[in-house]
Amino acid sequence: MELDEFSLIRLLTEEKSKLYAGKKGIAVGIGDDAAVVDVPAGRQVVMSCDTMVQEVHFSASTMRDEDVGFKAMASNLSDIAAMGGEPQFALVALSVPRSYTSARLKRLYDGLYECADRYGVAVVGGDTTSSPSHLTVTVTIIGTVEAGKALLRSGAREGDALFVTGLLGGSAAGLHYLLARGKEMGGGDAGGNADAGAGMMDDDKSVNKGDADKPLGAIPHPYRPLVEAHCRPLPSVEAGRIFLRSGYCSALNDVSDGLASEAREIAEASQAGIELHATKLPMDASMTAYAREVGIDPLNWALYGGEDYCLTGTISPDGVEAVQRQCKEAGIPFHIVGTVTSRDRGVILQDVQGNTRALEAGGYNHFRG
Amino acid sequence: MELDEFSLIRLLTEEKSKLYAGKKGIAVGIGDDAAVVDVPAGRQVVMSCDTMVQEVHFSASTMRDEDVGFKAMASNLSDIAAMGGEPQFALVALSVPRSYTSARLKRLYDGLYECADRYGVAVVGGDTTSSPSHLTVTVTIIGTVEAGKALLRSGAREGDALFVTGLLGGSAAGLHYLLARGKEMGGGDAGGNADAGAGMMDDDKSVNKGDADKPLGAIPHPYRPLVEAHCRPLPSVEAGRIFLRSGYCSALNDVSDGLASEAREIAEASQAGIELHATKLPMDASMTAYAREVGIDPLNWALYGGEDYCLTGTISPDGVEAVQRQCKEAGIPFHIVGTVTSRDRGVILQDVQGNTRALEAGGYNHFRG
Numbered sequence: 007m008e009l010d011e012f013s014l015i016r017l018l019t020e021e022k023s024k025l026y027a028g029k030k031g032i033a034v035g036i037g038d039d040a041a042v043v044d045v046p047a048g049r050q051v052v053m054s055c056d057t058m059v060q061e062v063h064f065s066a067s068t069m070r071d072e073d074v075g076f077k078a079m080a081s082n083l084s085d086i087a088a089m090g091g092e093p094q095f096a097l098v099a100l101s102v103p104r105s106y107t108s109a110r111l112k113r114l115y116d117g118l119y120e121c122a123d124r125y126g127v128a129v130v131g132g133d134t135t136s137s138p139s140h141l142t143v144t145v146t147i148i149g150t151v152e153a154g155k156a157l158l159r160s161g162a163r164e165g166d167a168l169f170v171t172g173l174l175g176g177s178a179a180g181l182h183y184l185l186a187r188g189k190e191m192g193g194g195d196a197g198g199n200a201d202a203g204a205g206m207m208d209d210d211k212s213v214n215k216g217d218a219d220k221p222l223g224a225i226p227h228p229y230r231p232l233v234e235a236h237c238r239p240l241p242s243v244e245a246g247r248i249f250l251r252s253g254y255c256s257a258l259n260d261v262s263d264g265l266a267s268e269a270r271e272i273a274e275a276s277q278a279g280i281e282l283h284a285t286k287l288p289m290d291a292s293m294t295a296y297a298r299e300v301g302i303d304p305l306n307w308a309l310y311g312g313e314d315y316c317l318t319g320t321i322s323p324d325g326v327e328a329v330q331r332q333c334k335e336a337g338i339p340f341h342i343v344g345t346v347t348s349r350d351r352g353v354i355l356q357d358v359q360g361n362t363r364a365l366e367a368g369g370y371n372h373f374r375g
Numbered sequence: 376m377e378l379d380e381f382s383l384i385r386l387l388t389e390e391k392s393k394l395y396a397g398k399k400g401i402a403v404g405i406g407d408d409a410a411v412v413d414v415p416a417g418r419q420v421v422m423s424c425d426t427m428v429q430e431v432h433f434s435a436s437t438m439r440d441e442d443v444g445f446k447a448m449a450s451n452l453s454d455i456a457a458m459g460g461e462p463q464f465a466l467v468a469l470s471v472p473r474s475y476t477s478a479r480l481k482r483l484y485d486g487l488y489e490c491a492d493r494y495g496v497a498v499v500g501g502d503t504t505s506s507p508s509h510l511t512v513t514v515t516i517i518g519t520v521e522a523g524k525a526l527l528r529s530g531a532r533e534g535d536a537l538f539v540t541g542l543l544g545g546s547a548a549g550l551h552y553l554l555a556r557g558k559e560m561g562g563g564d565a566g567g568n569a570d571a572g573a574g575m576m577d578d579d580k581s582v583n584k585g586d587a588d589k590p591l592g593a594i595p596h597p598y599r600p601l602v603e604a605h606c607r608p609l610p611s612v613e614a615g616r617i618f619l620r621s622g623y624c625s626a627l628n629d630v631s632d633g634l635a636s637e638a639r640e641i642a643e644a645s646q647a648g649i650e651l652h653a654t655k656l657p658m659d660a661s662m663t664a665y666a667r668e669v670g671i672d673p674l675n676w677a678l679y680g681g682e683d684y685c686l687t688g689t690i691s692p693d694g695v696e697a698v699q700r701q702c703k704e705a706g707i708p709f710h711i712v713g714t715v716t717s718r719d720r721g722v723i724l725q726d727v728q729g730n731t732r733a734l735e736a737g738g739y740n741h742f743r744g
Contacts, residue, residue: 033419034458034525034527038458038529039423039454039457039458039528039627039628039629040421040422040423040454040455040460040516040518041421041422042419042420042421042458042460043419043420043422044419044420044522045414045418045419045420047416050402050411050412050413050414051411051412051413051414052409052410052411053409053410053412053464053466053515054408054409054466054500055424055466055468055500055501055502055513055515056468056502057468057469057470057502057511057513058504059470059504059505059506059507061507062470062504062506063504086408088409089403089409089411091409091411097422097423097515099424099425099426099468099513100426101426101428101431101511130422131422131423131424132424133425133426133513135426135427135431135432136431137511138428138430138508139507139508139509140506140507142426142470142506142511144424144426144502146422146424146466146468146515147409148420148422149409151411156403158403159407159408160407258408259408260408275406275407
C-alpha cells in the first residue's frame with residue numbers, strides 16, 4: 007500500500023464522518039486519537055469484533071472487494087443482533103497488501119459503508135496498516151441495549167420453541183457454487199479453504215494482483231440468491247429488537263457456524279436439550295435444487311453450512327403466537343424448527359422419516375478460522 | 376493454527392474472564408455473541424482500535440511474543456490516555472499463522488494480559504482466526520470519559536505551553552539497536568521495515584517458525600532502557616486523567632508518530648502555530664549516548680522517532696504551575712518543551728544555537744503502515 011492510498015482512506019472516512027457530525031450521539035468522530043459517543047440513560051454498551059482474512063474467509067474467486075467490505079460489516083452487526091442490541095458505531099481496522107490499488111480500496115470501503123448505512127451505523131474510527139501479504143479486515147461494532155435486557159444463550163427452558171429467522175444453507179451453497187465456478191474458470195485459486203491458503207500469498211500471484219477488479223460476471227439466475235446469501239448476508243437486527251422487546255425470548259444466537267452448532271451452544275449454555283425437526287428447516291428451493299445437482303444432501307448445508315446470519319433462539323410457549331404476529335407485521339421470517347427438551351436428551355434431530363438421532367457436533371466448517 | 380490452539384485461547388480467555396465476573400461493570404463477558412457493560416451516568420464512551428502486523432510493526436529480531444502482546448495493548452491504551460479517558464474494556468482480534476505453537480500463543484496472551492491488568496482493563500471479547508502467513512493483532516479499547524470533557528487536539532491557544540510527559544526517542548533508539556543486533560546475529564531478518572517485508576512471509580522460513588521462542592538474550596545494560604522503551608511502552612493513562620481533571624489542558628495527543636508530527640497535528644487542529652525548543656526536549660542519557668555511538672543526531676530520534684507513547688499537549692499559562700505540581704505529586708514526568716504561537720508562524724524549531732527553522736513534517740517513520 008502506497009502513501010496515497012492512506013490519504014485516500016483518510017479522505018473517504020473523513021468525508022463520510024462529516025455527514026455523521028452531531029448525529030447519532032457522536033461527540034468526537036474520525037480525526038482525533040479516539041472517538042467519543044453518548045450512551046442514552048438506561049442503556050448498556052454491547053460490543054463485539056470479528057475478523058475476515060483473505061484466503062481464509064474469502065478469496066478472489068468467491069468475493070469482490072465490495073462484498074468483502076459488506077460482509078465484514080454484516081457479520082459483526084449480526085453479533086449485536088444476536089444480543090437483541092442496537093448497533094450504532096463501528097471501528098474498521100484494515101491491513102492492506104501493497105499490491106492493492108486505490109480503486110480496490112475504494113470498493114472495499116463502498117461495501118463497508120453500504121452495509122453500515124443500511125443499518126444506521128456510523129464508522130467513527132479505525133486503523134489502516136500495510137500488510138506484507140494478504141488483506142485482513144477487523145470490524146468492531148459498539149451498540150447499546152436496554153440495561154439488563156440483553157438476550158443471552160443461557161435462558162432456554164424445557165418446552166420453549168426453537169426458531170430461525172431466515173433460510174438455512176444458502177451461504178454454504180453459494181460458496182460451493184463460487185468455488186466450483188472459480189475452478190472452472192481456471193483461477194488457480196484453491197478457494198480460500200482454510201487448509202489450502204498457505205503458500206498462496208506471494209504478491210506476484212494474480213490472486214493479489216487484482217482479479218477482484220473484474221466483476222464476478224453474470225451469475226445465472228438460479229444461483230443468484232445463493233451467491234447473494236454468501237456475499238451479502240443481511241443480519242437480523244430488527245428481528246433481534248423485536249425478540250428483546252417481546253419479553254418472550256429466552257435465548258438468542260446468530261447462525262454464523264451453522265444451526266447445529268448454534269443450537270448446541272444454546273443447549274449447553276442453558277443446560278437443556280434441543281430437538282430439531284428436519285422437515286421444519288426453512289430451505290430455499292434454489293438451495294435444495296443446487297445441492298441435488300451437485301450430489302450433496304441439502305440438510306447437511308442447512309445444519310452445518312453456517313454464515314447464514316439469520317437468528318436462532320428460543321421463545322416461551324405462551325409467547326410464540328405474539329412473536330409470530332410481530333414478526334409477520336415487520337415482514338421478518340419466523341420459523342419454528344424445534345423444541346427445548348431436558349438436558350439428558352441432548353441435542354437430537356428428528357429426521358424426515360420421524361426417527362430421532364443424536365446431532366453430530368461437526369459436519370464441515372467452511373471458511374472458519 | 377490447529378484446533379487445539381483455538382481451545383487454548385478459549386480456555387485462557389474464559390478463565391481470565393471469570394476473574395472479572397461482576398466487576399468493572401461487566402454484565403456479559405467472554406462466551407456469548409457480544410460483551411455487555413455498564414457506563415456510569417455522566418460519562419461518554421471513548422473507543423479506539425489499532426493493529427500490529429508482523430514484519431510491518433515488529434519482527435522476530437525486534438520483539439518477543441509477550442512483547443507483541445504487551446505493546447498491542449499498550450499502544451491502544453495510549454489512544455484513550457490521549458483523550459483524558461479511562462480505559463476499561465478490550466476486545467482482541469488475532470489472526471494467527473498455523474506455524475504458531477501453543478506456547479507462543481500463550482506468551483502473546485501473557486503479554487496482552489500483563490499490560491491490561493496493569494491498567495485495570497478487562498478483556499471482554501475478541502475473535503481468533505487463522506492466517507495464511509503472518510501474525511496480525513488488532514486491539515479495540517473501550518473506555519469512558521466525563522461527558523463533554525474529552526481532551527481533543529483542537530483547543531490549543533496562542534500563549535499555551537506545550538509539554539511532554541516522558542523521554543523522547545527511546546523507542547526509536549531501541550529499535551535501531553535491536554535491528555543492528557539482529558543483523559549481527561545473522562537472523563536473515565530484514566527487520567520489519569515496511570518496505571522490506573514482502574516475500575518474507577513463507578511459512579517455511581525461520582521468521583515464522585518460532586525464532587521468538589528463543590529469548591532475546593541478555594541485552595547489555597546501557598541499551599536496556601531503549602529496548603524496554605520500544606518493546607514495553609507504558610501509556611500515560613494517569614497523566615491524561617490529571618490533565619483532564621485540572622481543567623487547564625487545552626489539547627492532548629499521544630506521541631505515537633514522533634513529537635514533530637504530534638505537535639503539527641495539534642497546531643493544525645487548533646489553527647495555531649507551535650514553537651519547539653530543542654534544548655528542552657527530554658532525552659535519556661542512554662539514548663543520546665547510543666545515538667552518538669551509531670552516528671545519528673539524537674534530536675532526530677526525539678522529534679521523529681515515534682512510539683514513545685508518552686503524552687504531548689498544551690496547558691493554558693495560568694495552569695502550568697498547578698499541573699506541574701499535580702504531576703510531581705503523582706510521580707509523572709512533566710516537561711515544558713515549547714509554546715503555542717499564532718497560526719502564521721507555523722510549526723518551528725528553535726535549535727540549540729537559538730536559531731529557528733521550520734520543522735519538517737517527515738523525518739523517517741519507522742514501522743508505520
